[in-house]
Amino acid sequence: PTAHLTLDPRFTVGAVHRRVFGSFVEHLGRCVYDGLYEPGHESADEDGFRTDVLELVRELGVSTIRYPGGNFVSGYRWEDGVGPRESRPKRLDLAWHSLETNQVGLHEFARWNDKAGSELMLAVNLGTRGVLEALDLLEYSNVRSGSTLSDQRVANGATDPFGVKMWCLGNEMDGPWQLGHRSAEDYGKIASQTAKAMRQLDPDVQLVVCGSSNSQMPTFGTWERTVLEHTYEDVDFISCHAYYAERNGDLASFLASAVDMDHFIESIVATADHVKAELRSSKTIDIAFDEWNVWYQERFHADDQITDIEQWPYAPRLLEDQYHVADAVVFGSLLISLLKHADRVTSASLAQLVNVIAPIMTEPGGPAWRQTTFFPFALTSRLARGNALRVELTSDTTTTTDHGDVPVVDAVATHDPETGKVAVFLVNRDIEGPTTVTVDAGSLGDVQVLESHTLHDDDVYAANTLAEPNRVAPVENKSVRLENGTLTVELPPVSWTAISLG
Ligand code: AHR
Numbered sequence: 001p002t003a004h005l006t007l008d009p010r011f012t013v014g015a016v017h018r019r020v021f022g023s024f025v026e027h028l029g030r031c032v033y034d035g036l037y038e039p040g041h042e043s044a045d046e047d048g049f050r051t052d053v054l055e056l057v058r059e060l061g062v063s064t065i066r067y068p069g070g071n072f073v074s075g076y077r078w079e080d081g082v083g084p085r086e087s088r089p090k091r092l093d094l095a096w097h098s099l100e101t102n103q104v105g106l107h108e109f110a111r112w113n114d115k116a117g118s119e120l121m122l123a124v125n126l127g128t129r130g131v132l133e134a135l136d137l138l139e140y141s142n143v144r145s146g147s148t149l150s151d152q153r154v155a156n157g158a159t160d161p162f163g164v165k166m167w168c169l170g171n172e173m174d175g176p177w178q179l180g181h182r183s184a185e186d187y188g189k190i191a192s193q194t195a196k197a198m199r200q201l202d203p204d205v206q207l208v209v210c211g212s213s214n215s216q217m218p219t220f221g222t223w224e225r226t227v228l229e230h231t232y233e234d235v236d237f238i239s240c241h242a243y244y245a246e247r248n249g250d251l252a253s254f255l256a257s258a259v260d261m262d263h264f265i266e267s268i269v270a271t272a273d274h275v276k277a278e279l280r281s282s283k284t285i286d287i288a289f290d291e292w293n294v295w296y297q298e299r300f301h302a303d304d305q306i307t308d309i310e311q312w313p314y315a316p317r318l319l320e321d322q323y324h325v326a327d328a329v330v331f332g333s334l335l336i337s338l339l340k341h342a343d344r345v346t347s348a349s350l351a352q353l354v355n356v357i358a359p360i361m362t363e364p365g366g367p368a369w370r371q372t373t374f375f376p377f378a379l380t381s382r383l384a385r386g387n388a389l390r391v392e393l394t395s396d397t398t399t400t401t402d403h404g405d406v407p408v409v410d411a412v413a414t415h416d417p418e419t420g421k422v423a424v425f426l427v428n429r430d431i432e433g434p435t436t437v438t439v440d441a442g443s444l445g446d447v448q449v450l451e452s453h454t455l456h457d458d459d460v461y462a463a464n465t466l467a468e469p470n471r472v473a474p475v476e477n478k479s480v481r482l483e484n485g486t487l488t489v490e491l492p493p494v495s496w497t498a499i500s501l502g
Pocket residue numbers: 026069070071072171172213291351352
């Protein structure tokens with residue numbers, strides 16, 4: 001197959017916001033405990049954080065990190081995680097049937113964020129709590145001093161406020177599995193009240209209202225419309241969540257998952273803009289795609305976890321998907337989809353960060369390593385700078401069961417007006433053979449190929465494991481040529497590629 005695209009800095013979609021390279025840390029399984037926090041580990045620092053994990057997090061290039069859930073937040077009392085550690089309560093986490101010791105809470109996670117160089121984004125509990133508790137957390141976090149809760153934070157060791165800008169108003173409130181699940185009407189009302197109250201305390205907060213848990217939810221679309229009708233003027237973002245997986249051995253459909261993500265984003269943009277028209281508003285709502293990834297959900301059955309309540313485990317191995325090459329190719333294509341919609345997707349969180357459906361894995365007392373999905377994220381975060389560009393793609397197509405005929409190649413580019421550098425991100429969904437791509441780069445003037453990386457393996461199911469942590473990694477794509485303003489590259493079957501020019 002062949003494909004053709006054009007690079008022109010004038011074809012701007014929108015600025016690439018750094019927050020698009022966010023991630024998500026939930027108190028779930030071994031994400032926090034025995035993941036980023038393991039006081040007994042040989043690499044642990046004075047706060048008990050694994051420095052080998054911190055190094056990988058920095059290399060991954062994550063911006064904002066959403067915390068502390070996820071489903072966990074709907075049963076969470078943030079006060080449990082502050083103050084002297086020895087007096088913090090042990091709680092039963094109903095979302096994941098685990099024991100929560102609260103040894104990591106707001107202060108510890110804020111400190112970890114400083115070390116990781118990331119921005120803290122908090123979720124408030126709108127499942128089992130309400131406006132007052134959200135206000136308390138905001139006062140504790142963002143008010144300098146002089147009130148009971150801000151003084152309590154100072155007494156607990158943080159003189160400076162945490163200064164949290166991004167706040168999620170609950171999590172997946174449309175899902176029947178969610179503690180305190182509500183109808184769109186009920187959620188829209190409490191989200192609006194909470195948002196208004198939070199802004200009375202701190203007018204600078206940026207607020208994310210819950211969209212649907214996924215595009216298969218029976219209320220998809222109407223949920224967003226109703227919730228936004230209640231909250232449109234109170235919030236800045238609506239959330240999207242999407243997880244993809246290969247089902248029934250249908251690799252071709254799986255490889256085209258980003259077609260669904262494109263459609264998902266465009267549907268929510270249309271719905272938000274419909275409410276904008278209905279309300280005659282001059283404001284535009286953006287998307288915070290605050291959970292996205294490949295996740296083999298059918299391997300996890302919550303009911304399997306319901307054992308004797310007195311024996312709910314601490315830091316169990318939950319949702320520890322091992323990602324292979326095809327997963328990483330789809331993952332890279334999901335990043336392409338986010339960038340293609342840079343005008344409206346201005347924040348996103350890869351769910352999650354360590355051990356739980358994660359790009360970084362750890363072994364207690366042992367090493368930390370990069371999953372296959374680590375590479376497209378790290379490279380895209382490093383190279384995608386400036387503005388996202390439309391690439392006017394023409395491509396041969398392939399037929400899939402779930403998505404019909406889809407282009408074998410998907411692509412997006414970025415252009416940094418400050419450095420003049422251009423990056424192109426490409427995916428080849430063809431299972432059988434390579435695809436030759438020609439790129440009209442004439443408008444870029446006198447540029448060179450600075451770097452190229454292709455993630456591919458003859459075994460599409462090859463993965464990095466504890467036993468073989470470096471089995472899969474991207475390599476230079478030696479086929480790249482740039483002559484007379486035309487770039488050509490051969491993309492191996494089932495592969496993801498990044499090329500930087502400048
Ligand atoms: O990321 C895992 C879970 O997926 C989150 O807790 C929840 O919000 C979503 O359903």
